[in-house]
Amino acid sequence: MEKPEDSPMETWTESMVSNWLKSIGIKEAYIEKLHEEEVNGQVLSKVSEEFLKKETGMKAGPALLIIKERNEILKNSQKAQSKPKQPSGKNENGLSKNKVADTRADIKEVDEEDPVPAVLRNRDTKPRPFEMKGGDFKYVKNSVLLPESGVIDMISPCHEYKSFAIAATLDRQRLQAKFAREVLKFATGCMNVRTNGTIHFGVMDSRGDAGHVHGEIVGFPVKEKDIYYDALDYIEKGFSESDSELVRLCIGEPQFVQVICSDSSEEHFIVEVDIKPSVRIVKNQVFSVRLPNFSEEANKVQLEKKTVYRRVGSKTEPVADLTEFYQHVSLRDSQREEAEKMQKFTSPEPSQNLGKKLTMLITGGKKVMDKDKWHILVTNRFQEKDLQSIDFLLNMKIFCVFDFDPDSNVSGLCREYDKHHAVNRHFMQNYKIPSGLSIREFESRERLFDQISWIFCNGRSDFKGSEPHCDEKTWVKTKRTLLKECVSLICKNILPKGTFQVIFLLTSPVDTPLLNTFYEFITDMEGHEDIICLAESEENFKKWQSFALGSSDMETIKQSSVVGMTVSQINATLQRVQPTTTQATKRLPILVKGECFLDTREEKVRSSLEILSLNHCEENSPDVIESEKETIEKQFYHGGKVTWINLWLAEKKIVGEVIQRDAYNEVNELVKECLNWSSERAPISCINIYHHPGSGGSTVARQVLWNYRRDLRCAVVKSSKSVSAVSEDAVWLREYEEKDPQKCLPLLLLFEDCDQEYLEDVRYELEVAVNTKKITRGTLCFILLSCRRSHNPEKMCKESPQHNVAITHKLSEKEKQHFSKKRHSLEKQFKPEFILTFVLMSEEFKSHKIAEYVKQFVKHLLQGIDHNSAVTKLVLYVALLNTYVQNSFLSRSHCEALLALSILVDRFRQHVFETSLSEQARLVLIHLRDENTYITSIRIIHPLVAKEILHQLLGDEQQQSDLALDLLNNDVLFEHRFGKDHYMKFLRDLFMTRHRISKGDESDSFFSPLIEHVRKKECPDKAIDLLKGAYKRFNEDAFFAQHLARLNYKHERFEAAEQWAKTAVAKMPHNSYILDTKGQVYRQWFLAKCKAIKQNETPENTVDPLEMAFKAIECFQACENAAVQDNDTMNNAGFVGVVEVGCALLKLMSNLQVFSRRRRPSELSRYLLTNYIPPEIETPWENFHYKLKNLQKTMLEALEWISEDLSFFQTDLNTDEEKTAETVESTIKHPIHWLVNKSHDYGRYFSGASPGTDKNREKLSPVMKRMMIHYHGGGNITTILFLLTNQKDRDPVPVLEKIISFYPSDPMRAQLPQVDLVNYIASHLALSLLSPESPKLAAFQDLQRMSYQFLKEGQKKSISNANFLLVLLFWPEEQETEVEKERKYKIVLSAVENLQRDYEKRLKDIPPRKKRIYTHFFLSNGTGFEKFVHKSKFETITKLFSVPEKRLKWFSGEVWKMPEMSKLLKCVTGWTEDEKVYLEGPKGMKFHIPALKTSSIPHNNENVTFYLGFTLKGPVAYNITVQTQN
Known part of the structure; x- marks a missing residue:
């Protein structure tokens, strides 16, 4: 007998492992336990001593012995493999070269020229069971039957093989003669010795069959089956009349048994004939036969002489001694009779423990099913009785169902399942990913991980579209390819191997489409280990099995199948091992202090929310809790995120408490405040938690939800879902099972680490929903609790302390006591390395103390680590990502690919992965699970540890840039399919994403933190090489080319920067951000050239800088055009760039001697604004004169664009600075200040302004006067109104008077251009608010008369500011006649209409909340100039409040209730109708006034009062209040 150790350990079966364990003296109990756990050689080679102790309860001694002996065998095996091959006549298996290894000793030797692969030739198979119909069985080509056999026990059939390859090609007569001859000869031999037998045609039988082994299945085509049936008519010719009947x-x-062959389109068969000589038929008989033989000479069939045959061993031979043979007839009869009796009365086989087998297969040998494992169900038509027993399916985590029942949605499994869980109904073609869509986007669009995907694989009877049921042949032609693509996508791109199990549930007869599904799964899953088959009917199973044999061996199929259990029995058996049960229905609180049930199906549909129920976690079985509680707690304190189960265990006192930080009480108080009723209460409240990373912010937020789950509806938002989905689901959850939308519990929604923009979008959508539903004012509907990481949480909270809570690493005295006590408790329970993150928290992350603690921890941890191992490389990669990319991780699937782990048995997957890690890696890596897919990933336990690991492992020899480049070029990770979207995002962020204070980072950075580190700490060349590598790796992405341009110009490598900018623009010629970067390259190049010639400027050496300046301006103008055309963004960078370069260019020119102010103060402005060219520059600048003389116009257009934008919105000029790729070069912090300064510079350079210029204003030309107006701040409405708010630096009254003095004394006659007239009127409005008695102030009526010019020019042609002034000037006053009011209203309505059109045009497709309209003036109680109040006036009312208090009062609307406001502003009366606010105009005209806050509009038709504000969109209503009758 061959010893196990004679063959490689990987090939050992479970039985071989058991034999080996016996040979080394291991106890039988341990051996049986390992056999139950299905430990084969593959698994044995990977198990650890810890596993043996934990899983089998084995003592340390035998466990150590097994590991030691195992290692010895592996060591010897490696030595044997490393030895050079001996130059002998033996092959690798130790066999002679002219022989082939075979699993059976009695199979004949085969010539070495045999072309059939050994792996196929040696696949043993069993023959068709005796008397089974041929259609219920299948053979696989090239598999091998046991050798031909003789008499065994008369009942077990003997076997004889005939290749029949040549005979099958003969004509009908010859073929029938040949077939009948072999059958009758074999049958006579069997009947005469009273044994059952089967003769097989199409199976290799002789040594002469070159290329095949004895017993090999080959088969042959069968064109007409009746040939073989009719051939048996020779029975009557070959036997006597009396014998033939018997x-x-x-x-x-x-x-006819089909032979499965993947490389042949023609069907092949094995033809078999069974012989069964029952004793009642053949008793006392000896049969002789005349065998047919086709005579070629006579050209006909002739019968040979009568001969008596018998079976001798594996052959059929003539009886030599007939006398002796006849004498033993009665003996053979009695033996046959006895054998038949024994067969009839044989005690039944001991019944299989199918229940245990089923649970082992489903659970993978565990006590309960893995609740995180996905299942794929393949099934056909369910019987009606079975539909009542599907609870086990309802409790399973099913990813999709391949359903071959076309009526499933009407009367089958889909309909029944849909009563309990929501399903997505798909067809196989839905699993084709459209081009341009990533896997993640496809998963999200199809909601694959939210609701079960029900795939109708062969039509759907109730579907009105074109999806009919097909017969088998049509299905193969039309749908098999779709099935292949569908299965391939799931197995290769969506679910990693080992995360799912495929269950074939055969409840009806099996057909070809379902069998093809098995083939596709076993092909794409590369094996059978995660595929199981459940069948009640033996007949159904047999057909499935016969097909499965084409891809798997009989033993594997039997081991992975459960045959004979009804669906009802399966249901009852599996519910015992499921971690949750269908009886555990979730419950929610209701307003009247009762409870309601949450429908599981509805919950699945609302997939954007993780709903927290009253009885959350109580569905877990006690066994699961008991077995996993320590692991759950360890995971949390090792650095894992808090889960509901942590809080549930603590609440039930099963584990120790989860500490509540002081911030918990702060948040709790804010929630309580929100719940206090007030008629002024907004329907949506926001609370923000800003926390240092690792300070417990997420734990605080979840504790708040957990403790409010009985009083409020609570849910966590999945920020991967769309805004519309979240808001829709939130509204549904608030109103679920409540009778009246007006009377519901508020919904507390938690947003974790999501963008502020996303939060604002959800809030906006919820406000719309609340208004649409006409919820009564004062009703709190939603509390949005945002929890975000921040490096400066206290600063973020100062902005609005009434709504914000900061959580830092610093602990209060009370917290220190709690943490100290808990730490003491945890240190008794766990090793210090397993509670590192808790220790860091308890030490308050004090920089000096923690830095040393982490340094020593990592130093101790890394002792003895193998720097060259794949595991260490993995740790370094993860550390690099975790250091620089917030919330980054690496999927376990990626890790396994990197470590080249081949994990064949999923139940050991986690174990094999963990044992493949070094001890150090196991301590610093923590396992995470994706909230949707449950795909496992890893990260370092804390960013500080990750940073220290990088520092210590890299040392001085390797730099971070080398590691980053190595990671970037790692093809295994980059090309790995599963988790690819996340990996690509993290890798891209590593090189691309900048730090932003607005995102909670410590500072704004010009490049990603990694690139910043490399360029500053290592060298710029390395940083450039990294970005070049990223550019190449990410398919020459334009944004990486843009970054390379920026990095090069930052280090004054302008030629390279120019080239990269050109590359980026060539790839995305209409992207305004990339065009801006190209402009910045030339701008910086221009500035560098200016710097180089400073103090020595001449017309000759300024030619180069001039060229660069105009290249920059040209790029910025292209950026302007692209930005204006783009409806999705507001990028003003091009306009800013033109002004910046223009000012720098003017400064350079003013430094030239030719334009020296001392010599000729206005020489520069004369050159720029007239045809004059100084002789000194005429030749050197000959290519620039036209451009320079056009500079004033270019700059003015840019300044006016920026001014108008700020007068509309008055927010940052660049709103998209937080985008990952599309970012402007720099953000202007105070855009109005910037505009004031640049307007001043513009006026100064073009006017040649000097101290004496103001005194000689009469001598100035109109153009020069206009430049002086710009110089003093009157060049646009934004800078003019800024004088009202900025009164600290200088007295604005004389400034405004000076500005007015530069205009003609009779503006009406002067016919000022529209822009100048706008600025003139705006200057008077500003002056009237500051100094109503000023002698320079024109009469209000004069300004009205002047503004008629706007009407003459046509309001549609008027600029927005002109229409804005028309609204202000012509707003009707109470004392006016009705005729006058009507005339003014018409002007106002027309102006407002134009303003709204301009607003829509400027806003483009950007949501209004992103660009909030700015209110400049409010309506007051006076007349003329006194009927307006500028917003700056409010400062005097609120100046006593702190900035946070001020913000809160504005946000809550409290400011409007202050008595000072009622004195200052005019309270206007109007009404609401269909949720719109109206003013009454002359003759009952309706004037719609938009409300600034739509939520403030009463839902009923009411009489209201409100304050009027004036914006560049038109009038808006503030503080809308329903009028009450006294």
Whole structure:
């Protein structure tokens, strides 16, 4: 007998492992336990001593012995493999070269020229069971039957093989003669010795069959089956009349067994005939036969002489001694009779423990099913009785169902399942990913991980579209390819191997489409280990099995199948091992202090929310809790995120408490405040938690939800879902099972680490929903609790302390006591390395103390680590990502690919992965699970540890840039399919994403933190190489080319920067951000050239800088055009760039001697604004004169664009600075200040302004006067109104008077251009608010008369500011006549209409909340100039409040209730109708006034009062209040 150790350990079966364990003296109990756990050689080579102790309860001694002996065998095996091959006549298996290894000793030797692969040739198979119909069985080509056999026990059939390859090609007569001859000869031999037998045609039988082994399945085509049936008519010719009737009863009909062959389109069969000589038929008989033989000479069939045959061993031979043979007839009869009796009365086989087998297969040998494992169900038509027993399916985590029942949605499994869980109904073609869509986007669009995907694989009877049921042949032609693509996508791109199990549930007869599904799964899953088959009917299973044999061996199929259990029995058996049960229905609180049930199906549909129920976690079985509680707690304190189960265990006192930080009480108080009723209460409240990473912010937020789950509806938002989905689901959850939308519990929604923009979008959508539903004012509907990481949480909270809570690493005295006590408790329970993150928290992350603690921890941890191992490389990669990319991780699937782990048995997957890690890696890596897919990933336990690991492992020899480049070029990770979207995002962020204070980072950075580190700490060349590598790796992405341009110009490598900018623009010629970067390259190049010639500027050496300046301006103008055309963004960078370069260019020119102010103060402005060219520059600058003389116009257009934008919105000029790729070069912090300064510079350079210029204003030309107006701040409405708010630096009254003095004394006659007239009127409005008695102030009526010019020019042609002034000037006053009011209203309505059109045009497709309209003036109680109040006036009312208090009062609307406001502003009366606010105009005209806050509009038709504000969109209503009758 061959010893196990004679073959490689990987090839050992479970039985071989058991034999080996016996040979080394291991106890039988341990051996049986390992056999139950299905430990084969593959698994044995990977198990650890810890596993043996934990899983089998084995003592340390035998466990150590097994590991030691195992290692010895592996060591010897490696030595044997490393030895050079001996130059002998032996092959690798130790066999002679002219022989082939075979699993059976009695199989004949085969010539070495045998072309059939050994792996196929040696696949043992069993013959068709005796008397089974041929259609219920299948053979696989090239598999091998046991050798031909003789008499065994008369009942077990003997076997004879005939290749029949040549005979099958003969004509009908010859073929029938050949077939009948072999059958009758074999049958006679069997009947005469009273044994059952089967003769097989199409199976290799002789040594002469070159290329095949004895017993090999080959088969042959069968064109007409009746040839073989009719051939048995030779029975009557070959036997006597009396014998032929008996022979007919003994010889069965030919059975045609299909041979499965993947490389042949023609069907092949094995033809078999069973012989069954029952004793009642053949008793006392000896049969002689005349065998047919086709005579070629006579050209006909001739019968040979009568001969008596018998079976001798594996052959059929003539009886030599007839006398002796006849004497033993009665003996053979009695033996047959006895054998038949024994067969009839044989005690039944001991019944299989199918229940245990089923649970082992489903659970993978565990006590309960893995609740995180996905299942794929493949099934056909369910019987009606079985539909009542599907609870086990309802409790399973099913990813999708391949359903071959076209009526499933009407009367089958889909309909029944849909009553309990929501399903997505798909067809196979839905699993084709459209081009341009990533896997993640496809998963999200199809909601694959939210609701079960029900795939109708062969039509759907109730579907009105074109999806009919097909017969088998049509299905193969039209749908098999779709099935292949569908299965391939799931197995290769969506679910990693080992995360799912495929269950074939055969409840009806099996057909070809379902069988093809098995083939596709076993092909794409690369094996059978995660595929199981459940069948009640033996007949159904047999057909499935016969097909499965084409891809798997009989033993594997039997081991992975459960046959004979009804669906009802399966249901009852599996519910015992499921971690949750269908009885555990979730419950929610209701307003009247009762409870309601949460429908599981509805919950699945609302997939954007993780709903927290009253009885959350109580569905877990006690066994699961008991077995996993320590692991759950360890995971949390090792650095894992808090889960509901942590809080549930603590609440039930099963584990120790989860500490509540002081911030918990702060948040709790804010929630309580929100719940206090007030008629002024907004329907949506926001609370923000800003926390240092690792300070417990997420734990605080979840504790708040957990403790409010009985009083409020609570849910966590899945920020991967769309805004519309979240808001829709939130509204549904608030109103679920409540009778009246007006009377519901508020919904507390938690947003974790999501963008502020996303939060604002959800809030906006919820406000719309609340308004649409006309919820009564004062009703709190939603509390949005945002929890975000921040490096400066205290600063973030100062902005609005009433709504914000900061959580830092610093602990209060009370917290220190709690943490100290808990730490003491945890140190008793766990090793220090397993509670590192808790220790860091308890030490308050004090920089000096923690830095040293982490340094020593990592130093101790890394002792003895193998720097060259794949595991260490993995740790370094993860550390690099975790250091620089927030919330980054690496999927376990990626890790396994990197470590080249081949994990064949999923139940050991986690174990194999963990044992493949070094001890150090196991301590610093923590396992995470994706909230949707449950795909496992890893990260370092804390960013500080990750940073220290990088520092210590890299040392001085390797730099971070080398590691980053190595990671970037790692093809295994980059090309790995599963988790690819996340990996690509993290890798891209590593090189691309900048730090932003607005995102909670410590500072704004110009490049990603990694690139910043490399360029500053290592060298710029390395940083450039990294970005070049990223550019190449990410398919020459334009944004990486943009970054390379920026990095190069930052280090004054302008030629390279120019080239990269050109590359980026060539790839994305219409992207305004990339065009801006190209402009910045030239701008910086221009500035560098200016710096180089500073103090020595001449017309000759300024030619180069001038060229660069105009290249920059040209790029910025292209950026302007692209930005204006783009409806999705507001990028003003091009306009800013033109002004910046223009000012720098003017400064350079003013430094030239030719334009020296001392010599000729206005020489520069004369050159720029007239045809004059100084002789000194005429030749050197000959290519620039036209451009320079056009500079004033270019700059003015840019300044006016920026001014108008700020007068509309008055927010940052660049709103998209937080985007990952599309970012402007720099953000202007105070855009109005910037505009004031640049307007001043513009006026100064073009006017040649000097101290004496103001005194000689009469001598100035109109153009020069206009430049002086710009110089003093009157060049646009934004800078003019800024004088009202900025009164600290200088007295604005004389400034405004000076500005007005530069205009003609009779503006009406002067016919000022529209822009100048706007600025003139705006200057008077500003002056009237500051100094109503000023002698320079024109009469209000004069300004009205002047503004008629706007009307003459046509309001549609008027600029927005002109229409804005028309609204202000012509707003009707109470004392005016009705005729006058009507005239003014018409002007106002027309102006407002134009303003709204301009607003829509400027806003483009950007949501209004992103660009909030700015209110400049409010309506007051006076007349003329006194009927307006500028917003700056409010400062005097609120100046006593702190900035946070001020913000809160504005946000809550409290400011409007202050008595000072009622004195200052005019309270206007109007009404609401269909949720719109109206003013009454003359003759009952309706004037719609939009409300600034739509939520403030009463839902009923009411009489209201409100304050009027004036914006560049038109009038808006503030503080809308329903009028009450006294």
